[in-house]
Amino acid sequence: MTGLRVFWRRLRGLFSGSRADRELNDEIRSHIEMQIEDGLARGLTAEQARREALLRFGGVERIKEEYRDRRSLPLVETALQDLRHAVRLFRRNPAVSLVAVLTLALGIGANTAIFSVINAVVLAELPLVEPERLTVIWGKLSRVDQVEQSPEDFDVLIERSRSFEQIAATERANFNLTGAGDPVRLEAQCATANLFATLGAAPLLGRTFTEEEDRQDAHVALLDHRLWQGRFGGDAGVIGRSISLDGAPYTVIGVMPAGFEFPAPISNRADIWTPRSLATERARKAHNLLVIGRLKSGVTQQQARAELEGIAHQRAREDGQPPGDEYGVNPIPMTAQIGRQQRPALYILAGAVGFVLLIACANVASLLLALAAGRRREIALRLALGAQRGRIIRQLATESLLLASVGGGVGLLLAYWLGGTIRVYAVGQLPRAESIGIDASVLIFTMLVSMLTGLIFGLAPALSAARADLNSAIKGGGRGATGAKGQRLRGVLAVIEIAAALVLLAGAGLLIKSFRQLQQVDPGFDPNNLLGVEITLPESKYPDSRSRAAFHEQALEKISALPGIKGAAIINHPPLSGRRGISIFPIEGRPETRGVSDAPLADFRFVSPDYFGMMGIPLLQGRALLESDALNAPPVVVINRAYADLYAQGEDLTGRRVRVGEEWHTVVGVVGDVRQSGPDREAAPHVYVSYRQANTARAGLLVRTSGDPLQLAAAVRAQVLAVDREQPVYNIRAMADLLAEAMAGRRLNLALLTGFALLAVVLASAGIYGVMANMVAQRTGEIGLRLALGAKPVDVMSLVIGRGMGLALAGVAVGAAGALMLTRLMESLLFGVSAHDPATLGVAGLILMAVALAACWIPARRAMRVDPMIALRYEGR
């Protein structure tokens, strides 16, 4: 307690500063004068009295120092003193300080920005109870790593697994919401009743569904917070209200809290939840369930995985699947699932900004070394006057930390701006992108990085000061051991910078090349002037294939008649819609395969006859679908080239029959491939059936226009409404935009990496410039001497440039080696180009050499213009 009071007093003593000093002076003076008076009174002379007084008092300075030491906190005092010196130093060298702060700000800012992205997407806690105990249980095929499970799979899990406290399943769906404002399309998840218990999320209002409601597929619904706010005005009376989903009445029983984001693997939002009864589900083998389990306490993720794999193995044996070709299981912990696809890119960006920071540190270290060279006399003098080396080093450390802190502060502002920009483009590409921003973790990160940076670049000048040779330094002269060593150190730093810049440049070049390759990929159809809309026909109004086909036919007829429309077609899952229907379509006459990889897996599409022609998909063999392929006509099917390549085994499949569901359809033609998931994924085998012979409630309407497709959206919608007044159309997109969006993620990565690479090049060139300028300044005398002895200015220039290019060459060589090692890490991001592509590396190297040449130019010219007379005169300085 008393210690605390003393500390407090001393803290206050920090601030009383000069006033306390003055008062002590007064007090001491008073004291000595009183002693003198006393001496005079005893009969001493003035001189004697004074001498006695001083003697009896003791060392005044020492007392003052001891007093001062006790008065405040000495450590803090000296630190403040150091700080004041540092500030003064930087004010005397504004140019250097500004450049240093800016360089640091760029490096630290870039790192902070990328960290804030990783923080939001990967590191942030899921707003669920104990998310580390959640697992997403995927199925696995030899070709595909993550496959949704079927109700049958779910049953097996419930029955046989012992590792989980709860297992829930959910399926993605869509509903037309009517009766609450304009008709609107909702994203839905149909879930088992225990989904919310499994996730550990409680509703904000009302309740979640019961087991009973689950079993009966009751018409109850849970609203997402955003839907509740937007459509229902945040009214608490919404509980119990009846809404119409796809024409059927549902009762709202609850609302989920804000911030509850359904943690689906791809940033799937859900507007609404309804129960999904698996017990009454007829399609027991349809793979459309997302299965999530909560581990029992005490069970680890590894143990669960081992058990699940065992169960899958056993099941495969029971089903007679050959080993090595089984339908397996792939449980992924929820915490690893979020953003799984995008993590590699994020980590690569993190590495890239790390390099940028390295270059920035090297630059600032170089700058400080130059500064230190100029202060050698000052430091040597202080050492000679008795200052401890430790004190000097502490001073230099303070300077570095000051620079780093200011740089970090400015960097934080940069990061705020950059993070905000990234956020705008990342929404939709990265899960949880909306929460990219500066929070506590990011601030702590910035502080740590700033401190670390300060230590790193402060090391060089601190070490050089520690080794200062007193004699030569005081005697003066711009050269000496420190000068040459400093030069060499700066040269090494420049080489490192160039190497790092080369690695980044090579990486960016590879991404640029990948992107260009992607843009040249043929998507399989003509995406220009193509409008896409989606419609879902509610089951209540269109209960069967015939009624749906009738609607489609009428709609197509009306739309095709519009001016400006060149053609229209229907397909259940349009390309790039993110939806696919996959099933097995065995070929007649082939043995039924047990193994999973041999089974003829293909994407299933129903289309209107005009589809291929309108989309520009080439017919390769046989015929396309016709209007005559109607309900009562012989069932036919068209396959694509991928199917033929994969499963035909060399035979011509036209005329052969393929089983679609329960029926056998005859193959009548082969069409070209369409890359349904985007330009970077291979085209899957497809099986096309006429919409008259089979169709689904949800479909995409594709319309070829003669001008800008979005202009005709209203007209198209009007025609659909003309067929059925209550039928909303939604997801109105131009296909060309969708295609561009499929590449949006890559574009963002590309932009960022290229930006960082350019930054690195600029910083590295500044580094080279600094080294060269310093060299010329240091060796002015020598240059003057050479010129005086008959060297031509051109010789001097080539001397400087030669040295500079030598450094650059060394940097490029080291960088090339580094690039060869490191670009391998990027492979998952590349397309159509090898990680060791020599052309890219070569171009990067040339760019850097050219930049280095430009950086050497000015110092070289300055060297040329040295006046030998002036240079020699100052030689002896």
Added chain:
Amino acid sequence: MKQRKSEILPGTLNLMALRTLEALGPQHGFGIARRIEQISGDHLQMNQGTIYPALLHLEQMGWIRSKWGVSENGRRARYYSITPKGRRQLAAETEYWRRTSEIMTRFLEPSEDVL
């Protein structure tokens, strides 16, 4: 044998200053230093200036307080006075010294009991 002047024990200066203030009432630094010199006769070798860090410590601990005033000769001087807390501290330390010296005395006396 010339009596060696003993150096002042650290910490005891604080005690002596406190005692002086209790006995003399408010006093300035010079006065306290002189009083300590007088009381200890010639046995203590003391630099008068060391009183000031000691007084600072006492003030930081809250045992004395200070105020600027005017001395007997009309000179500006800082006067120190003891606080109630200081009196309590003085009493406690005095007791401690008394007990310590008692024990030491008993210990150092030639003992009748043969050990």
